[in-house]
Amino acid sequence: MPAKFQRNSPHDLVKIGLITGQGGHSEGIWARKMNPAEGQIRTTGMLLTHAFTIKPDMKARFQTSFPDVEMVANPVDMIEHIDGVYIDDINAISIYPQLARPFLEAGIPTFVNRPFATSLTKGQEMIDMAAQFGTALLTASTWEYSEGVGDLRARAAEMPILGYVAHNSMSDYYSHGLHGVWYIHAILKDEIKKGRGRMTAAAYHTPDWRTSPGMVVFEHESSEIGYYGALHMASGADGNAYMRIFGDHHGDAEARIPARPLEFQYNTWNAMQLVTQQMIETGVSPQTGDEMMEKLAMFLLPFYSILEGGGDRVERSVLDHWELPAPGPALMKGDHPADSAFQAPHTDAELDALLNML
Numbered sequence: 001m002p003a004k005f006q007r008n009s010p011h012d013l014v015k016i017g018l019i020t021g022q023g024g025h026s027e028g029i030w031a032r033k034m035n036p037a038e039g040q041i042r043t044t045g046m047l048l049t050h051a052f053t054i055k056p057d058m059k060a061r062f063q064t065s066f067p068d069v070e071m072v073a074n075p076v077d078m079i080e081h082i083d084g085v086y087i088d089d090i091n092a093i094s095i096y097p098q099l100a101r102p103f104l105e106a107g108i109p110t111f112v113n114r115p116f117a118t119s120l121t122k123g124q125e126m127i128d129m130a131a132q133f134g135t136a137l138l139t140a141s142t143w144e145y146s147e148g149v150g151d152l153r154a155r156a157a158e159m160p161i162l163g164y165v166a167h168n169s170m171s172d173y174y175s176h177g178l179h180g181v182w183y184i185h186a187i188l189k190d191e192i193k194k195g196r197g198r199m200t201a202a203a204y205h206t207p208d209w210r211t212s213p214g215m216v217v218f219e220h221e222s223s224e225i226g227y228y229g230a231l232h233m234a235s236g237a238d239g240n241a242y243m244r245i246f247g248d249h250h251g252d253a254e255a256r257i258p259a260r261p262l263e264f265q266y267n268t269w270n271a272m273q274l275v276t277q278q279m280i281e282t283g284v285s286p287q288t289g290d291e292m293m294e295k296l297a298m299f300l301l302p303f304y305s306i307l308e309g310g311g312d313r314v315e316r317s318v319l320d321h322w323e324l325p326a327p328g329p330a331l332m333k334g335d336h337p338a339d340s341a342f343q344a345p346h347t348d349a350e351l352d353a354l355l356n357m358l
Helices: 026-034 056-065 075-081 090-105 120-133 149-156 173-193 269-282 289-308 316-321 348-357
Strands: 014-020 046-053 084-088 110-112 163-169 199-204 214-220 227-234 241-246 253-257
Touching (some): 026 046, 046 075, 075 090, 090 120, 090 348, 149 173, 173 214, 173 241, 289 316
Parallel strands (some): 163 227
16 A cells, blocks of 8 residues: 655655546646646646546547656556546546545545536445545535635524525536535535535426526425525636525625636635645545535436426435436437537447456
8 A cells, every 4th residue: 555645845746646538627727737837836736647548539638738647558557656546537427436446445545526426326335435445535626615615604504594595607517517516515514414404305497407507496404494595507607606595684694706706726726626635645535425425416416307307306315226327428419518528428348448457
């Protein structure tokens, strides 16, 4: 098992391995922050050293962009060289548990990009593996660690919650609607622990999850009376989010991620990267397994509503044996979703070959 990262000098960098593919965030954002081009400032203490891609054309493209990163033939070849791993190939989401297993078994802190899993069963499998081997695991949205979440979280703990309204910019629900869902969870997660906030039902009210606008209604439990929240997902509004919690006559509370905040990349993208770096250095996840599973359920249930229930209200229990298809032609209608995650899906043969390799 690789030794746990130890900082011996202020200049030490955390070595990162990566499993990536088209539609992920590594090529365009995270890898460029870890391995800044000449003349750009370093904004994290992480260095991408090794990477794996399923498709040869993606490998060639990634290698051209990051020539100093060693491209490996098998994901497990990275293990002895890295301190932490990012799993960021949304087209391989159906096999994320198998991709995560070698790293979790080896004690390598593991970040799994959203939406974490295609079913509660597969999400729980990764949670259980992490617990079994004592390895830190995280799945997260940039919005969860953005400005304003902590303030509204604190206010929510002090007030009766009668309901809320939230918004988030999206292309389609699969690719970016999740940001708004997990933003809501980040604000309510302390309340969920107290028994007033766990999601019990949801409905996807707009006609098509593939295009904006989207609208999700959540039902939440409470120790007294349940409450409802609405998430509106627009497009063409820059990256932004907002939430307003309705309280009693003592007042409401709200927070937002500005559409174009000063130094956007530092206030949003970098915040989550530093949290992930901290997890890798300390071996302690900033989120519990229960929190990650609640976030996953909140993402999947609106999908069940629109795919299986015609947009009607559905109970949480329907997720017990249901699986969301991975991005690909089966979910497309015409040219939508237009997000890159749907443009280059893996074939069954490609995924089977990777599973055999592992």
